[in-house]
Structure formats: structure tokens, C-alpha cells
Amino acid sequence: MDLKDPKTSEWKRFYKSFKFAWNGIFQTFKSERNFQIHVYISSLMIILGFYLKFTMFDWVVILFLIGGMLALELMNTAIEHVVDLITEDYNPIAKAAKDAAAGAVLVYAILSVIIGVILLLRHI
Numbered sequence: 001m002d003l004k005d006p007k008t009s010e011w012k013r014f015y016k017s018f019k020f021a022w023n024g025i026f027q028t029f030k031s032e033r034n035f036q037i038h039v040y041i042s043s044l045m046i047i048l049g050f051y052l053k054f055t056m057f058d059w060v061v062i063l064f065l066i067g068g069m070l071a072l073e074l075m076n077t078a079i080e081h082v083v084d085l086i087t088e089d090y091n092p093i094a095k096a097a098k099d100a101a102a103g104a105v106l107v108y109a110i111l112s113v114i115i116g117v118i119l120l121l122r123h124i
């Protein structure tokens with residue numbers, strides 16, 4: 001890992017870690033259907049926001065929900081990868097880890113839908 005190489009400049013390290021992070025987002029988008037669905041719904045909300053002339057408050061809430069949802073889905077994917085790396089056999093602890101991570105996404109998704117509907121209803 002040349003990121004740990006002391007000769008690598010701070011800016012180069014920053015740039016590379018940004019590139020790795022972006023690659024993680026891109027790979028997750030390519031491989032995870034749920035992440036793609038979240039991106040499409042988020043894009044739709046942004047278009048609706050412009051169409052319905054969202055207030056500054058609405059934008060702050062919506063962007064917070066979108067960012068949180070996508071970040072949580074990325075974290076869920078990371079946990080799935082790590083679990084798969086540890087075992088390919090059936091393991092109740094692997095199941096518990098994956099299901100808890102999926103549960104975290106579900107909790108945030110349900111609350112996001114409720115808050116999104118409340119915001120939309122104020123404009124319709």
C-alpha cells in the first residue's frame with residue numbers, strides 16, 4: 001500500500017484516498033441493486049424538489065436523508081463483503097451480522113420515506 005509510504009506527499013495521499021472512496025461508491029452502484037434503487041429515488045426527489053420549489057429547510061432535510069441513506073447502504077455493502085470474506089459457509093453469526101446491517105438500512109429507509117412524504121404533502 002503506497003498510501004503508507006512516508007515518501008508519498010499528504011496531498012497525494014488525500015487524492016488517492018478520495019479516488020479509492022469514489023471507486024467504492026462506483027463499484028457498489030455497479031453491483032448492488034438496492035444502492036441503484038436508492039440513487040434513482042434520490043434523483044427523483046431532487047427533481048421533484050426543483051419542480052415543487054422546495055424551501056431551504058426542505059433541501060437541508062432531503063439532502064441529509066439522501067446522504068444518510070446512501071452512506072448507510074455503502075456501509076451495509078462493506079459489512080456484507082467482510083462477512084463473505086470471513087466465511088462462505090452457513091454461520092448464524094454471519095447471518096446475524098448481515099441481518100443487523102440490513103435492518104439498519106431498513107430503519108433509515110422507512111423513516112426517510114415517512115419524512116419525504118410529509119415534506120411532499122406540504123407542497124401538494
Ligand SMILES: Nc1ncnc2c1ncn2[C@@H]1O[C@H](COP(=O)(O)OP(=O)(O)OP(=O)(O)O)[C@@H](O)[C@H]1O
Pocket residue numbers: 032034080087088089090091092094095096098099102
Ligand atoms: N454466511 C452466511 N451464513 C448464514 N446466513 C447468511 C450467510 N450469508 C448470507 N446469509 C443470509 O442470507 C440472506 C441473504 O444474504 P445475501 O448475502 O444474499 O445478502 P442480501 O441480504 O440478499 O443483500 P444483497 O442482495 O444486497 O447482497 C440474509 O438473510 C443473510 O443474513
